Amino acid sequence: MSQCEALPLILVVEDEPEIRRFLRVSLTGNGYQILEATKGEEALTLAADKKPDVIILDLGLPDIDGTEVAGKIREWSQVPIIILSARNQEVDKVAALDLGADDYLTKPFGVYELLARIKVALKHASRAKTEEEEPVFSAGKICVDMAKRLVFLDGEEVHLTPNEYKLLLTLVQSPGKLISQQQLLRAVWGPGYAKEGHYLRVYMGQLRRKLEEDPANPKHLITEPGLGYRFCE
Amino acid sequence: MTAMRIPREFTYGAAVVVLISPFAAILSEFVHPPTLLMIYMIAVVFSATKLSEKASYFTCIFSFCIYYFVFVFPRGQASQLDRDSIVSLVAVVLVTIVVSRMSVKNKREKAEAVERERETQLIYNMGRDLASTRGVQHLASIACSHISKSLARPALLFVLDEDGVLKPSEHSKPSPDQIVAAKMCLGQKEMCRIGPEGEKNAQGIYLPLKGSLSIIGVLAITGTEIDSLPAERTRLLETLANQAALAIERTMSWETAERRKMLVETIKMRNALLSSVSHDLRTPLAAIMGSASVLKDAAKTTDPAVTQELGRSIYGEADRLNRFLLNLLDMTRLQSGSVKLHKEWNSIEECFGSAIGRSREQLAEFKIVTKVPLDLPLIFMDELLIEQVLVNLLDNAAKYSIAGTEIVLAAEPGDAVVNVSVLNHGLGIAEGEEEKIFDKFYRSGVSDTVFGTGLGLTICRSIVQFHGGKIWAERLQANVTKFVFSLPATEQPPAIIAEEAEQSEPV
16 A cells, blocks of 8 residues: 555545546546545545545535534544535634634635645644644745744844734744634634634734735735635745 | 473573663653664664574564563553554564574574584695505505594495405404495495495495596495484585595505506516526636537647647636626625624725735736725724625726726725725726616626626625615726725724733744
């Protein structure tokens, strides 16, 4: 089974045959192995038996709700879960992300978006496993020296308040990954602030003004409306 | 023994005669007795004008008796009675007759005038109340209560609905017999009286309500004493019934016209939707099917550039389809009222960022400029929906702009509002189109060559209105258009607990 180790295994949970076909063709063509499940129960069994590296989970399944599937998997596994949702499933999407899903894609989506999300998920998962962190993170003109707790823009040191720094750090520790508002609020201000979304708005604004060329059209500190934030490289 | 009752007016007449007598006695010293009769004329005229006709005749006779037995007979002047007194008596009797006749006529006219005024008032009151009432059923119940009050009799009103069924007015519960009687009246098309000999529960006057074109219902004055309804009351009844009929008929035809208008509107909407949907679905679908049919037989197309071009075309057209369907879905959701706002304290600046991010592909050919003041407050709004407004406005700007020009997104605080605007240089809007472009399926005259659904701006308007704001278009120059929407900013965002004084990061 040497090949299995070489190629990441992706479990696709989706009841629509056409979407499954598209995912099969595009994922196998891009160097992934795939497993397919059409129902929630089947997905839970396969996830336990085959230990996939990433799970792509459709929210609208015929038997159990996709949100529930995500919750059940999270009880025993940290495998990255990427949700597929339709436009009118905003509430379910938020619920699934709260239950521990890692990211989402809104149908219809392009293959490049999907591959990018999978890449980020795999990278994040491998880093969590090895637990080794790069001491210096850099993207574009932004450079964060985590050992020295310094931030540079274009080589110049940028002065951040402790909370601004914590916010930036939480985002750059998982570059490209969607971090929910709750996660950020807990990480920076503590559990008591989980509902104080306006703190995030104000601090993200401050951070963008210090780090982004055009704070109203940011390149790195990206808002996912209603969900959270993402640091794009 | 029963005392004979003397009418009070006779007593008053006699009292006046007695009161006058002392003056007559004093005068009798100076004048001939027949002249005294003239004094008693006062009493007669008083009775005729202030009391009744009968009282005036009584006073006349009583006066003559006093005159004769007090002033003429005791003095033995009987011969004078033969001539002068008879002349005077005739004069007094004539005056009595004339004055009392006049007085009676006068009183009757006065009573009639009062009655007429009352009727006018009743008719006016009903007319006023009917004029300020809407809805046939409501109108019928108001008319019914007015008629009932004016005639002091219970009334019922039935209105013919579109299906030709007699429906009693609101809050009234006619008995089955009364309904049968009303139907009978409707059949006969004229007033029917049902007396005690008829159905016991249906006694009353049934009057068809005649509109200007047809009979629109039946009015019933119920109760057992219908025969006691005097003639002038019947006339009032007819007038009121007439007025009610006209008012109800007017409302009925207005309602019918409104319904018809609504129906026409709905049909027009449906046709517009259908033609828009079928056109906007078919065009991209045709392109997709065409390109896909070539790709299906991929062996024939070896040129990778062709394959790529076809793939790009399929993607682009599918994207168009997707956006169109999303717009339709949004429109339906917004208009069905099933959208709930998830308002939170959000930043306009972030909405700019995410909207530009979502529209990146469409905006690739333009220079995007953003203007957000540092002190712009957070706004209590649904960020997903406001982002949608911005995406639609940007999409619109991109479609109607000349490649390479600037698209300017700006936000500025105003008087208890925040104004957000999207400005573009391009085809512009025609004068007078500023309002119409927000209408459903309206496509600007210049937009024939541009793909669009005519829904984007309508969605924007719905969302902004849901937030209690306004949206409008400004035509700055022939080719410069600015779309502005305002969001209320009356409340203060919650406070932020400041961090401990900014300190340099520990190294």
